[in-house]
Every structure is written in structure tokens, then in C-alpha cells.
Amino acid sequence: MRAWRVHQLGEPTDVLRLEDAPSPAPGPGEVRIEVAAASLNFPDVLLCRGEYQVKPALPFTPGSEVAGIVAQVGEGVEELAPGDRVLAIPKFGDGGLAEETLAAAATTYPIPDSMDWPAAAALHITYQTGHLALHHRAGLRSGETLLVHAGAGGVGSAAIQLGVAAGARVLATAGGPDKVQTCRDLGADVAIDYRAEDFVAGVKEATDGRGADVIYDPVGGDVFDRSRKCVAFEGRILVIGFTGGRFADAPTNHVLIKNYSVVGVHWGLYNLMQPQRIRATHEELVRLHRDGKIAPLVSELLSLDDAAKALERLASRGTVGKIVCTTGP
Numbered sequence: 482m483r484a485w486r487v488h489q490l491g492e493p494t495d496v497l498r499l500e501d502a503p504s505p506a507p508g509p510g511e512v513r514i515e516v517a518a519a520s521l522n523f524p525d526v527l528l529c530r531g532e533y534q535v536k537p538a539l540p541f542t543p544g545s546e547v548a549g550i551v552a553q554v555g556e557g558v559e560e561l562a563p564g565d566r567v568l569a570i571p572k573f574g575d576g577g578l579a580e581e582t583l584a585a586a587a588t589t590y591p592i593p594d595s596m597d598w599p600a601a602a603a604l605h606i607t608y609q610t611g612h613l614a615l616h617h618r619a620g621l622r623s624g625e626t627l628l629v630h631a632g633a634g635g636v637g638s639a640a641i642q643l644g645v646a647a648g649a650r651v652l653a654t655a656g657g658p659d660k661v662q663t664c665r666d667l668g669a670d671v672a673i674d675y676r677a678e679d680f681v682a683g684v685k686e687a688t689d690g691r692g693a694d695v696i697y698d699p700v701g702g703d704v705f706d707r708s709r710k711c712v713a714f715e716g717r718i719l720v721i722g723f724t725g726g727r728f729a730d731a732p733t734n735h736v737l738i739k740n741y742s743v744v745g746v747h748w749g750l751y752n753l754m755q756p757q758r759i760r761a762t763h764e765e766l767v768r769l770h771r772d773g774k775i776a777p778l779v780s781e782l783l784s785l786d787d788a789a790k791a792l793e794r795l796a797s798r799g800t801v802g803k804i805v806c807t808t809g810p
């Protein structure tokens with residue numbers, strides 16, 4: 482089988498090599514999956530650069546979510562069987578940018594026959610993060626205003642759809658007119674090009690000066706700093722990521738004076754701390770997808786061979802929604 486591998490750290494197109502590799506054998510509690518589709522995530526870029534918070538040993542295969550068919554089960558796996566259609570988080574370091582991958586049965590989830598492979602490959606990390614952040618961490622209520630930053634990106638596009646599905650009024654920011662239009666197409670009521678105009682004024686205007694009740698921030702840095710200026714009384718700012726490249730500081734006097742909360746979200750940790758919450762959220766996401774309330778924005782469907790170039794574009798802000806790589810002919 483073929484797998485993308487990183488032997489030394491650097492930019493994705495410089496360090497990723499598509500190589501022949503032996504078919505992996507599942508250990509106890511693991512399954513081997515024939516990958517039908519793998520979706521790309523910003524952390525795959527960080528892994529290649531050696532900038533992700535956890536660093537796999539070299540050489541490694543990136544790729545943090547896949548959909549495919551269970552080919553073999555390891556010792557002690559009873560809930561899954563060969564032939565099952567699943568989506569999964571692959572074993573760290575033996576990732577999904579490959580024709581076959583390994584995953585723990587605990588992070589492998591059944592999908593219905595009606596769900597196609599690209600949708601399944603794009604339904605996990607971004608939607609899980611969004612659902613958990615908006616509902617469990619921020620307690621988003623129907624009728625509240627949700628502001629989603631980088632709304633045309635992977636996590637942003639999922640958060641817009643989940644906000645609309647929750648009955649919130651959704652505002653979004655994005656860089657450039659095309660991405661702003663993508664946010665509108667996803668269901669945002671108001672979309673602001675934050676590279677061309679000050680989003681604080683736009684949010685205040687759209688909320689009669691109140692500000693947004695929940696702010697979903699995958700960018701950080703200046704975007705976080707400016708978000709503090711347009712968060713509503715008793716609002717919640719969700720810290721999702723740092724694509725802007727700087728960790729912002731939250732001055733506690735400002736948090737007190739304006740009565741808002743800064744809420745951290747590390748979805749991956751729930752796999753360790755509360756795995757049952759992830760499984761319940763998966764079932765809810767499958768239901769929302771079946772009912773037509775959410776549908777991953779798969780903007781590009783590529784071959785596995787194109788994964789390295791696609792990761793480079795993702796790193797440089799050149800993509801919208803999700804890019805999915807398929808292994809078929």
C-alpha cells in the first residue's frame with residue numbers, strides 16, 4: 482500500500498513523500514481500515530513543520546480523519562467487524578494520508594450506508610469541535626447571536642452550519658469577497674470581510690450595539706483582541722485555534738468589567754476524558770446530516786497523490802471548507 486511519509490520536518494511539499502509501505506497489522510483494540518477518503522486539517526500542516534503540540538517520531542504519516550471500510554480487527558475488538566463502513570481518527574503518527582491505516586476501535590464510528598465517503602471523511606473533527614464548543618462549552622441558545630471567525634475555513638464552515646441548526650443568528654468574518662460569499666451561502670446572516678473592514682463596527686451595527694453572545698475564534702491574535710470589543714454582556718469567547726500565529730492574552734480586568742467568559746476548547750482531550758460524549762455527539766451529527774441540517778462543504782475532491790500540494794494551499798489560506806483526498810482510481 483502507499484502512504485505519505487515525513488522523514489524530516491518542514492513545509493508539506495518539501496518533506497512529504499508518497500512511498501510504498503507494508504500493510505499495517507492491527508494490535509489489540511485496533512482495526513485496520515481501507516481508506517476510501519481522508520480529509521485535510523490545519524494540524525496536518527503543523528505536524529509536517531514540527532509545530533504541533535504533540536510530535537510523532539520520524540518517519541510518520543499525517544492525516545487525522547478518514548472514512549473507509551474495516552478490513553481487519555485486532556484482538557479484543559467486538560463492536561466492529563470486517564466490512565463495516567466507518568469514520569475514524571487514525572493512530573497518531575500512522576495517519577490517514579495512506580491507502581490503509583490503523584485506528585483504535587474506541588475512535589472508530591459506524592456511518593450509515595446513505596452517507597458518501599467525502600461527507601463522512603469531513604464530518605468528524607470540525608463538526609465535533611463545533612458541536613462540543615457551541616453546545617457543551619458555550620451553552621449556545623436558540624435566538625442568540627453567534628459570530629464565527631474564518632467562517633469559510635474548515636472549522637468555521639462547520640460552526641456556521643451548526644449555529645444555524647441550533648437556531649442562532651449567525652454572523653461571520655472571512656478574508657476576501659469570495660470567502661465572504663461562501664459564509665453567506667453556508668447560512669450566515671451577515672458576513673464581513675475582516676481584511677477590508679473593521680469587524681467590530683460591523684458586529685455592533687448588526688446587533689444594535691449589543692455585540693455577539695458567542696464568538697467562535699479559530700484565528701486568535703489580533704482577531705481575539707478585537708473580539709473582546711464586540712462580545713455581549715454575559716457573552717462567551719471560544720478559543721478554538723491560532724491560525725493567525727499569535728496567542729493573545731486575555732486581560733482579566735476586562736473580562737470582569739464586561740461580564741464575559743473566555744472558554745478554552747481542546748476537542749481531542751475529550752477522547753481521553755469523556756469518550757462517551759464524542760460517541761453521543763457522533764450520533765447527533767449523523768442525525769443532523771440525515772435531516773439535511775448540516776452538510777460538509779467539500780470544496781475539492783482530489784486524489785491521494787495530490788495531498789501534499791493541497792496541504793500547502795491550506796497552509797497559505799488558499800482553500801475554503803474541506804479538501805478531501807480519495808484513494809480510488
Ligand SMILES: NC(=O)c1ccc[n+]([C@@H]2O[C@H](COP(=O)([O-])OP(=O)(O)OC[C@H]3O[C@@H](n4cnc5c(N)ncnc54)[C@H](OP(=O)(O)O)[C@@H]3O)[C@@H](O)[C@H]2O)c1
Nearest residue numbers: 523631634635636655656699721722723724725746747748
Ligand atoms: N480546539 C480544537 O479542539 C480544534 C479542533 C480542530 C481544529 N482546531 C484549530 O482550528 C484552526 C483552523 O483549522 P482549519 O482546519 O479550519 O483550518 P483552515 O480550513 O485552513 O481555516 C483556517 C482559516 O484561518 C484563517 N486565517 C487567518 N489568519 C491566517 C494565517 N495567518 N494563516 C492561515 N490561515 C489564517 C483563514 O481564513 P481567512 O482567509 O478567511 O482569514 C483560513 O482559511 C487551526 O488552528 C486548528 O488547529 C482546533
